[in-house]
Amino acid sequence: MDLRKIEESKRRMRRRLAALPFAEKLRLVEELRERDLALRANQPRKGRKRLAGP
Amino acid sequence: MKLTKTLAIINQMQAAGVIGRYAIGGAIGATFYLEPVATVDVDVFVAIEPVPGQLVATPKPIYDYLTARGCKTEGEYLVIEDWPVQFLPPTGPLVEEAIAQARETEVECERTFVFSAEHLVAIALQTGRAKDKARILQFIEAGGLDRQRLDEIVKRHGLQERWDRFQQQFLTD
Numbered sequence: 001m002d003l004r005k006i007e008e009s010k011r012r013m014r015r016r017l018a019a020l021p022f023a024e025k026l027r028l029v030e031e032l033r034e035r036d037l038a039l040r041a042n043q044p045r046k047g048r049k050r051l052a053g054p
Numbered sequence: 055m056k057l058t059k060t061l062a063i064i065n066q067m068q069a070a071g072v073i074g075r076y077a078i079g080g081a082i083g084a085t086f087y088l089e090p091v092a093t094v095d096v097d098v099f100v101a102i103e104p105v106p107g108q109l110v111a112t113p114k115p116i117y118d119y120l121t122a123r124g125c126k127t128e129g130e131y132l133v134i135e136d137w138p139v140q141f142l143p144p145t146g147p148l149v150e151e152a153i154a155q156a157r158e159t160e161v162e163c164e165r166t167f168v169f170s171a172e173h174l175v176a177i178a179l180q181t182g183r184a185k186d187k188a189r190i191l192q193f194i195e196a197g198g199l200d201r202q203r204l205d206e207i208v209k210r211h212g213l214q215e216r217w218d219r220f221q222q223q224f225l226t227d
Contacts, residue, residue: 011195017089018196023161026057028090029082036092 057082057096058162059135063123064098065165072119076100077156077167079142079174086159086168088192095131095138099153099169102143116141148176148211172204179208179216191224 017025067073077083080097102111120132131138144150152173159168169177175193178186193199208217 014089015196018087022086022159023055023058025085025090026082026161027055029085029093030055030057032090032092033094036094 055162056135056137058164060096060137060139061161061164061166063120063125063134064139067116067119070119072115073100073141074103075153075156075167077153077169079152079169079177083169083174084189084192086157087171087174087198088189088196091189095140097140097142099142099144099149101150101153102141111143113141113143146211148173148180148207148213151207151211152177170203171199172207175199175204176207176211176213179213179220180211182216187220187224190220194225 017028020028064073064076068076077099078086078096079099080095081091081093082096085091100116102113102116117127117132120134121127126133128138131140133139142149144153152169153167155173156167156169159166171193175190178190208214
């Protein structure tokens with residue numbers, strides 16, 4: 001396992017994602033958010049965390 | 055996309071004169087420059103002017119406009135097209151300048167405004183939480199910062215000492 005190669009590969013992926021058009025990136029943000037909310041809703045004891053911050 | 059609809063409603067509110075110039079900050083603003091950043095809300099920075107005859111500016115006109123159009127409140131957020139949006143007044147000259155100098159862009163033909171990368175970094179430096187520092191490092195690694203412009207903003211808003219400390223802590227080998 002070459003950690004340097006892994007890190008370089010991640011960096012390339014981040015650059016590729018950053019270069020996408022803004023609208024495309026926002027679509028990905030929406031997907032991430034839906035996953036995040038689904039995970040929060042399925043937390044066994046805490047339930048869905050309030051959206052409001054401190 | 056729901057976010058485009060959210061932006062469209064904010065633009066309608068601007069066209070109706072409820073708000074003046076606005077700009078998106080936070081994770082959505084950072085996403086303009088970086089890889090998509092996970093978030094559950096939208097931060098909209100807006101200069102809130104006092105209603106004629108009142109001395110104190112309040113976000114009430116925003117709440118009135120949006121709730122009259124069916125938007126619900128959730129804590130300190132207004133939920134617009136399923137996205138919780140927080141309308142934030144400028145906390146000082148840095149954010150005022152960031153709003154004034156925000157970049158205009160389009161999302162699916164919807165015009166919107168996003169803080170410049172340098173202002174996002176300066177605001178993160180001023181806020182100073184761990185996640186803000188992590189975001190500054192993301193911007194630096196992405197390599198899209200205008201360092202001269204950032205240096206000018208840092209100096210103009212009294213952030214030089216914080217910036218020096220940040221660089222010493224994170225950017226020295």
